[in-house]
Amino acid sequence: MSKETGVEWDKRTYNPQDYDDSNDINKALSAAxxxxxxxxxxxxxxxxxxxxxxxxxxxxxxxxxxxxxxxxKAELSIPVAFRTVAKEPDDISSAVRLAMRDAGTIFQS
Structure with a gap:
């Protein structure tokens, strides 16, 4: 997903006690x-x-x-997180939640 979206990826690093103590992609992954x-x-x-x-x-x-x-995760939350960060939204968590909502409609039938 890093190559597809151009979002830099190093590793999954986050502090579960402090959401803001992460880079954008790790925040997006946590939210997704x-x-x-x-x-x-x-x-x-x-x-x-x-x-x-x-x-x-x-x-x-x-x-x-x-x-x-x-x-x-591999087919839903990870792609949503990377694609959302690639759009550089002002509010990552809100944008990810909306993108997850929209992505979830593919499972409704």
């Missing part, structure tokens, strides 16, 4: 993944499953949420 976690959590609960019953991720109240979200 958070949106994806919310969607996954909603679906898991709606299906009557336990969000904490993970297979890959364990020991967290949302382990299964992270397991399910990981299945969609």
């Amino acid at each position: 993944h958070t949106c994806l976690y919310g969607i996954a959590h909603s679906v898991i609960v709606a299906l009557g499953c336990s969000p904490g019953l993970g297979f890959v991720h364990v020991g967290h109240e949302r382990s299964f949420v992270y397991d399910v979200a990981d299945l969609y």
Whole structure:
């Protein structure tokens, strides 16, 4: 995605306690993944499953949420984050949330 969008990528570096202590792409990835976690959590609960019953991720109240979200990051949240940062918005988190909302419509049918 870095090559496709021209957004410089070094590595995933972020401080979960301080969102603003990251570069733009890491902020965008955090925002996009958070949106994806919310969607996954909603679906898991709606299906009557336990969000904490993970297979890959364990020991967290949302382990299964992270397991399910990981299945969609490469096709949804990662591209959204890079494409949004490439547009250089003033408010990255807001732009990412809107882009995730719009990207999510491809799953509705």
